[in-house]
Amino acid sequence: MRNTLAVFKKEYKTYFNTPIAYIIITVFLLITNWLFYKGFFLINQATMRSFFGSMPWIFLFFVPAITMRLWAEEKRSGAIELIMTLPLKDIEVILGKYLASLVFLIITILLTLSIPITLSYMGEPDNGPIIGGYLGIIFLGSAYLAIGAFISSLTKNQIIAFILSIAVCFGLFIVGENIVLMNVPYFIAPFLEYMGLGSHFASISRGVIDTRDIIYYLSIVVFFIYLNIRSVESRKWR
Amino acid sequence: MIELTNVTKRFGTTTAVDNISFSVNKGEVVGFLGPNGAGKSTTMRVITCYLPQDEGEVTVSGYNVFENSLQIRKKIGYLPESTPLYLDMEVTEFLKYIAEIRGIPSDVKKKNLNKMVEVCGLTKVIGKDIGELSKGFKQRVGLAQAMIHDPELLVLDEPTIGLDPNQIVEIRELIKQLGEEKTIILSTHILPEVTATCSRVIIINEGKIAAQGTPDELTSQAKGEFIIFALIRGNPDDVKSRISEMDNVLESRLIAGKGDSLNSYRLKSKKDVSEDLFHLVSSNGWSLAELRKETLSLEDVFTKITTQ
Numbered sequence: 001m002r003n004t005l006a007v008f009k010k011e012y013k014t015y016f017n018t019p020i021a022y023i024i025i026t027v028f029l030l031i032t033n034w035l036f037y038k039g040f041f042l043i044n045q046a047t048m049r050s051f052f053g054s055m056p057w058i059f060l061f062f063v064p065a066i067t068m069r070l071w072a073e074e075k076r077s078g079a080i081e082l083i084m085t086l087p088l089k090d091i092e093v094i095l096g097k098y099l100a101s102l103v104f105l106i107i108t109i110l111l112t113l114s115i116p117i118t119l120s121y122m123g124e125p126d127n128g129p130i131i132g133g134y135l136g137i138i139f140l141g142s143a144y145l146a147i148g149a150f151i152s153s154l155t156k157n158q159i160i161a162f163i164l165s166i167a168v169c170f171g172l173f174i175v176g177e178n179i180v181l182m183n184v185p186y187f188i189a190p191f192l193e194y195m196g197l198g199s200h201f202a203s204i205s206r207g208v209i210d211t212r213d214i215i216y217y218l219s220i221v222v223f224f225i226y227l228n229i230r231s232v233e234s235r236k237w238r
Numbered sequence: 239m240i241e242l243t244n245v246t247k248r249f250g251t252t253t254a255v256d257n258i259s260f261s262v263n264k265g266e267v268v269g270f271l272g273p274n275g276a277g278k279s280t281t282m283r284v285i286t287c288y289l290p291q292d293e294g295e296v297t298v299s300g301y302n303v304f305e306n307s308l309q310i311r312k313k314i315g316y317l318p319e320s321t322p323l324y325l326d327m328e329v330t331e332f333l334k335y336i337a338e339i340r341g342i343p344s345d346v347k348k349k350n351l352n353k354m355v356e357v358c359g360l361t362k363v364i365g366k367d368i369g370e371l372s373k374g375f376k377q378r379v380g381l382a383q384a385m386i387h388d389p390e391l392l393v394l395d396e397p398t399i400g401l402d403p404n405q406i407v408e409i410r411e412l413i414k415q416l417g418e419e420k421t422i423i424l425s426t427h428i429l430p431e432v433t434a435t436c437s438r439v440i441i442i443n444e445g446k447i448a449a450q451g452t453p454d455e456l457t458s459q460a461k462g463e464f465i466i467f468a469l470i471r472g473n474p475d476d477v478k479s480r481i482s483e484m485d486n487v488l489e490s491r492l493i494a495g496k497g498d499s500l501n502s503y504r505l506k507s508k509k510d511v512s513e514d515l516f517h518l519v520s521s522n523g524w525s526l527a528e529l530r531k532e533t534l535s536l537e538d539v540f541t542k543i544t545t546q
Binding site for chain 1: 283286287288289290304308311312314316318320322323324325326327331335336338339340341383
């Protein structure tokens with residue numbers, strides 16, 4: 001536990017010691033705020049539905065940008081030889097890195113609180129859906145992060161990690177969308193719909209926190225962290 | 239302390255380490271010598287649990303690298319060849335991180351940190367990011383992280399590579415000092431380094447151990463014969479025939495005449511016959527102007543062994 005914390009602190013600091021954090025946060029805030037306010041005055045309602053609805057797509061690009069360096073950088077710089085010969089268990093390193101990226105994402109998300117605050121001055125927004133929406137995107141984000149972290153552990157090249165993460169997250173998302181469901185055999189459709197990241201997001205974005213959705217997201221996180229452990233362990237396989 | 243038994247490691251079709259066995263005892267400073275690509279780094283990576291071997295067993299202090307990897311890693315301080323460090327961390331920040339992971343208690347942490355800074359000469363670079371440092375200083379930071387937890391065993395892969403001559407001398411002195419209390423295994427292809435710091439040498443070539451022993455043992459092993467040069471004033475034919483009649487002399491040669499009866503001779507013998515030669519010269523009334531033993535340096539041993 002103490003080691004996980006040490007790794008977490010170091011990884012977290014790395015985000016802020018380098019331009020990474022600042023650029024990601026700035027561009028993220030610019031894009032989300034712009035997209036939201038663009039349509040806000042037209043709709044003329046104090047609601048954040050469009051904000052939350054667009055998140056799965058925005059995360060698709062930003063989350064891989066956060067996770068791409070997690071493992072790929074270690075492998076590329078050779079620092080992996082250092083970290084793997086320290087008395088650290090694989091799980092401690094993996095969790096430490098994952099948690100650092102999660103906390104970073106949460107901070108980035110919290111910085112968008114300027115939107116609901118502004119809304120509360122301009123009108124009377126319904127707080128339930130807003131809180132639910134924020135919870136929902138945190139869960140969604142944590143799932144994307146787990147996928148991104150795993151993929152980063154597969155390659156030395158950050159760009160490959162980035163693009164592959166986008167592809168897998170997109171794949172997992174689109175598999176539950178109508179466009180795919182329309183074209184698959186009838187009996188597979190419900191299964192695929194459950195697998196898709198999007199379907200679980202719909203209820204949460206309306207402010208309804210369904211335990212089924214929470215279990216789904218946590219399962220994704222656990223599954224990909226498990227894969228991450230296997231991938232890091234694989235160097236020890238004979 | 240370290241035991242390798244029949245260890246083999248392959249990378250695809252290349253066999254980097256081929257059925258090697260050796261041991262390092264507590265308190266020894268062992269030098270791992272070999273040309274590039276001989277398998278030195280690979281062997282070290284197997285010992286430090288970074289790479290798994292394909293065949294054979296490796297134990298450190300009785301712990302097996304597969305089953306007790308964590309315990310082994312706690313006991314070892316490792317400086318990899320590429321000196322991997324986190325370039326965006328500041329020097330003391332990095333060392334503190336390593337200290338924390340090494341489980342050094344907080345009251346001891348500061349003390350150890352300061353000691354490392356002093357011992358490795360890092361006072362000048364405190365406050366700088368590791369990425370800004372020169373190769374020599376990066377190497378020193380690497381050494382500091384390997385020693386900060388006062389490990390029993392130090393594994394150093396080419397510790398003086400890339401350093402300037404002054405730094406090399408300093409690091410060697412440091413290694414010698416540390417060698418008095420700790421067990422050290424270091425690899426290098428700089429031969430004088432080995433004679434300067436190591437109590438035992440293992441020469442590895444193409445994945446196999448070519449020779450083992452103390453530096454002295456190796457130089458006389460490869461010799462198998464002693465060579466003496468002598469400058470003798472006396473009748474060349476007499477001198478030559480008397481010398482070849484001497485006990486233990488394998489062959490003798492007249493090299494070059496310096497004019498009149500002063501000539502140089504080269505003797506190859508099974509044992510050190512320099513004193514016998516002196517007696518021979520004086521009992522025959524000749525005079526000895528120069529007597530020199532040719533010593534085979536470790537370089538010669540190395541070249542001989544690795545180019546066979």
